[in-house]
Amino acid sequence: MTSKTSIKTLLILGASGDLTGRLLLPGLARLVASGLADGLKLVGAGSDPWTPQQWTKRVRGAFGEAGKDADAAGKKAVASMEDNTAYHQLDVTADGQLAALLAGLEAPVAVYFALPPHISQKACEVINAADLPAGTRLVMEKPFGSSADSARELNKTLAALVPEDHIHRVDHFLGKATVLNILGLRFANRFLEPVWNRDHIEKVEVIFDEDLALEGRARYYDNAGALKDMIQSHLLHIMALLAIDAPATIGERDLRGAIATVLRASSIGAPYRKTTRRARYSAGRSGGHPVPDYVEEEGVDPARNTETLAEVEVAIDNWRWRGVPFILRSGKALGRARKEAIITFRPVPHLPSGFQGVDSPNQLRIGFGPDTLQLDVDVNGPGDIFTLDRVTLNSELNASDLLPYGEVLEGVITGDPLLSVRGDTAVDCWRIVEPVLKAWAKDSVPLEEYDAGGSGPVDWPTAVGR
Ligand code: BG6
Numbered sequence: 001m002t003s004k005t006s007i008k009t010l011l012i013l014g015a016s017g018d019l020t021g022r023l024l025l026p027g028l029a030r031l032v033a034s035g036l037a038d039g040l041k042l043v044g045a046g047s048d049p050w051t052p053q054q055w056t057k058r059v060r061g062a063f064g065e066a067g068k069d070a071d072a073a074g075k076k077a078v079a080s081m082e083d084n085t086a087y088h089q090l091d092v093t094a095d096g097q098l099a100a101l102l103a104g105l106e107a108p109v110a111v112y113f114a115l116p117p118h119i120s121q122k123a124c125e126v127i128n129a130a131d132l133p134a135g136t137r138l139v140m141e142k143p144f145g146s147s148a149d150s151a152r153e154l155n156k157t158l159a160a161l162v163p164e165d166h167i168h169r170v171d172h173f174l175g176k177a178t179v180l181n182i183l184g185l186r187f188a189n190r191f192l193e194p195v196w197n198r199d200h201i202e203k204v205e206v207i208f209d210e211d212l213a214l215e216g217r218a219r220y221y222d223n224a225g226a227l228k229d230m231i232q233s234h235l236l237h238i239m240a241l242l243a244i245d246a247p248a249t250i251g252e253r254d255l256r257g258a259i260a261t262v263l264r265a266s267s268i269g270a271p272y273r274k275t276t277r278r279a280r281y282s283a284g285r286s287g288g289h290p291v292p293d294y295v296e297e298e299g300v301d302p303a304r305n306t307e308t309l310a311e312v313e314v315a316i317d318n319w320r321w322r323g324v325p326f327i328l329r330s331g332k333a334l335g336r337a338r339k340e341a342i343i344t345f346r347p348v349p350h351l352p353s354g355f356q357g358v359d360s361p362n363q364l365r366i367g368f369g370p371d372t373l374q375l376d377v378d379v380n381g382p383g384d385i386f387t388l389d390r391v392t393l394n395s396e397l398n399a400s401d402l403l404p405y406g407e408v409l410e411g412v413i414t415g416d417p418l419l420s421v422r423g424d425t426a427v428d429c430w431r432i433v434e435p436v437l438k439a440w441a442k443d444s445v446p447l448e449e450y451d452a453g454g455s456g457p458v459d460w461p462t463a464v465g466r
Pocket of ligand 1: 210212230404
């Protein structure tokens with residue numbers, strides 16, 4: 001495979017942190033092993049005083065699996081990156097330190113801020129455009145800011161450094177094959193688009209229930225909760241892809257423009273007691289392990305009232321979707337990992353009398369990871385030809401060899417922001433959830449409980465079997 005690399009150096013800030021080891025390096029390794037990052041140099045920087053050996057050990061550990069499955073050229077590329085990587089101890093918020101490091105790196109450089117948002121903000125404030133080598137790309141991890149105002153502020157700081165199309169705001173859900181699978185399904189099938197609107201669709205649900213619990217992430221998660229962690233960006237993006245008008249091209253301007261248009265029209269209306277729900281888990285068993293009460297998990301402050309399951313009903317006020325609820329739900333420590341979008345069609349206007357049996361509305365379900373497609377249709381028989389029966393047409397959708405972080409990084413190093421969140425969209429995602437966060441902070445919506453390992457509160461609209 002020919003390399004499309006244009007970035008020469010990938011500098012990871014926060015290199016000794018958890019995200020780098022768990023997600024970023026494995027994603028990068030797949031990319032390198034596929035021949036998509038030839039000649040790219042990896043440089044790590046962090047506040048920990050790591051030796052070069054410690055860093056190389058971390059890189060080798062994270063790269064191990066990808067190297068094993070690669071062909072000879074891929075193995076060579078992986079080994080070369082492992083052998084040529086360097087680590088620098090750095091305080092990114094101190095004047096001049098990051099600028100000095102950048103000056104010594106081969107340009108163009110992609111700077112990956114794998115750091116908490118307030119540190120990223122500070123780090124960007126202590127550098128100037130003049131410190132950045134030509135062609136620098138800035139890659140910002142989620143969450144991008146912590147409110148619409150702080151996201152706007154961060155946008156302003158970044159805009160003073162590089163042009164918007166050199167800023168990559170990471171949402172790794174955009175790196176999942178799901179994104180392109182949704183677009184292919186929607187826009188390459190003539191029979192779908194004419195019914196993809198309020199006249200024919202009753203509701204759309206996007207559900208991301210995980211069987212994983214807190215996994216020792218209280219420091220981050222207890223300050224975030226399910227709404228900020230999952231719905232604020234990941235699920236709103238999936239929703240937008242299900243709702244956009246057909247873009248002329250799958251280029252960054254057309255696609256990101258279409259996503260922004262939908263999100264601008266989206267909101268969660270009051271009363272929040274009706275349009276939103278929140279809950280947290282109590283002790284049980286999930287993902288094959290015993291799980292304690294959420295409030296007993298290490299590092300959790302019960303006074304924060306953090307929800308581990310959230311559900312919101314988003315309205316998209318435009319011609320196509322007015323009146324159709326988009327219900328987004330995500331939670332942790334549930335009994336079954338349920339990750340899918342469900343499109344429920346309206347019932348037929350008239351079922352000819354004489355037919356018996358099922359005439360429930362058709363559903364189209366798109367499963368996420370592995371990506372699948374299921375379409376429920378009512379057919380005659382078997383047996384009595386006058387009796388309708390439900391069958392489900394099943395298909396597996398394409399899976400990518402690259403991990404989501406690999407897909408996102410490919411965009412970074414080839415200079416394509418298609419799979420990154422645009423600045424105005426990052427602000428809009430906060431604007432949509434902010435009124436709910438405020439209402440929840442005032443306890444206007446009760447914090448319910450569910451057993452870890454169960455399926456969540458039974459009276460929620462998204463409850464299984466409702
Ligand atoms: C992350 C969230 O962004 O996405 C996690 O912080 C969540 O809480 C994860 O578990 C889900 O994504 P994936 O790709 O691991 O299924």
